Amino acid sequence: MQVFLKIISGAGLLALVACGAQQPAQAQSQPAASTAGFAPKDLTGLAQATFAGGCFWAQEEAFEEIKGVKQVVSGYAGGTVPHPSYEQVAGQATGHTETVNIYYDPKEVSYKTLAQIFFQASHDPTQLNRQGPDTGPEYRSAVFYRTPEEKKIIDDVVAQVNASKEYDSKIVTQVVPFKQFWPAEEYHQGYYRLHPDNPYIATVSEHKVARVRKLFPLDLKPDLPSL
16 A cells, blocks of 8 residues: 655645555454444345445445435455455455445436446546555455346446547456455444545545536435535
């Protein structure tokens, strides 16, 4: 995991800032055992989508703001170690990438719409093992599909976005079958709204959320918190 320098407004000091860098010491190496504490209590009628697009703080907030999305859980997927901690994932030895698991009502929002938001707005799918200032395979772009239908939707959206020349480069997102999602530590859940003054949120995350709001205004929930 790499960090970048930012001058904190008014302080005149250089500070190292990175996704997950500022965390409660007592919470380190204590990943959640299951999604039970974070997922909706009633899953009746809900579907799930699992996307990885860099720091999960911004991804969680971006999809929380979409109509039909009932809950978004930050966590890890794509690796081999069960119940990984943030420190293990950041150490790049587990194979996981920071991921969000989205619980949504398919009667209110389609998987295709979520995929379009992911590929067109919530992150840069042309960056391989990085997103902006965050560098490493734990920030790689990935989609974990559950059904052949989801795989076809993903392939179609990727083809459409590539053909549109929206980006200067081709999409490099990893598209793989879903195997397991591990929720991140509790302090990561809802981090964007709980810590609006965090320099990383203000400098990096807000821009991603703002892009989703700009490109998909008709898909947003009403009464969103201001940026």
